[in-house]
Amino acid sequence: MIERITGKLLExxxxxxxxxxNGICYEIETTSGTINSLPHINEKLTLFTHLLIREDAHILFGFNDHNTRNTFRLLIKTAGIGARTALSVLSTLTVEELSNSILMQEPSILTKVPGIGQRTAERLILELKNKIKSETGLNSTQVPQIHSDLINALVSLGYSCKEAMKIINFVPENLTISESIKYALKLLSAG
Known part of the structure; x- marks a missing residue:
């Protein structure tokens, strides 16, 4: 197994x-989040890797940190989730957003990921809800029901999962669900 790889970024x-x-060029598939945080061309780069060996190919996947790689490994162990789908999940959601959506048992957040339908989202929640905290190293706790309802409401109004997940931290917890939605919408419209 290749644990990590360090070299000069060529492309x-x-x-x-x-x-x-050292003169050997490796093609490494990765998430959009990792691509966005890369250094400039010809600079040194270290990625935490996972090597997938199939009959027809050896594919190297690379990630910025242990948590993202561990989450990738956890996802590909789930029935019906391949490496490409796992990359799609981690390109759409951060590890924390994925963890929170699983802990909140919100398949609507997961179905926003290309390649994840309702059934697959429910399977992910069922299979990962007890594993996600220990495997990814996150210290998440159960999200209050009002946050779950607020995220569902914002997603149904057309906001992205990322926008909804970010805004819930700024909404006071002592509000009713309708007050929370109004407050969140004001924050979102204010930018």
Missing amino acids: KSTNSVCLDV
Whole structure:
């Protein structure tokens, strides 16, 4: 197993990088979050990796940190979730957003990920709800029901999961659900 890889960044595309390690160039597939945080071309880069060996290919996946790689490994162990779908999940949601959506048991957040339907979202929640905290190293606690309702309401109004997950931290917890929605909408419209 290749634990991590360090080298000079030669190329980057929308979903992969080319890393030169002492004259050997490795193509490494990764998430959009990792791509967005890459250094400039010809600078040193270290990625935590996962090597997937299939009959027809050896594919190297790279991530900025242990938590993201551990979450990727957890996702691909789930029935019906392949490496490409796991990358899609981690490109759409952060590890924390994924963890919170599983802990809140909100399939509507997961279905916003390309390639994840209602059934797959429910399977992810069922299989990962007890594993997500220990495997990813996150210290998450159960999210209050009002936050879950607020996220559902904002997503149904057309806001992205990321916007909804970010805004719930700014909404006071002592409000009713309708007051929370109004407060969140004011915050979102204010920018």
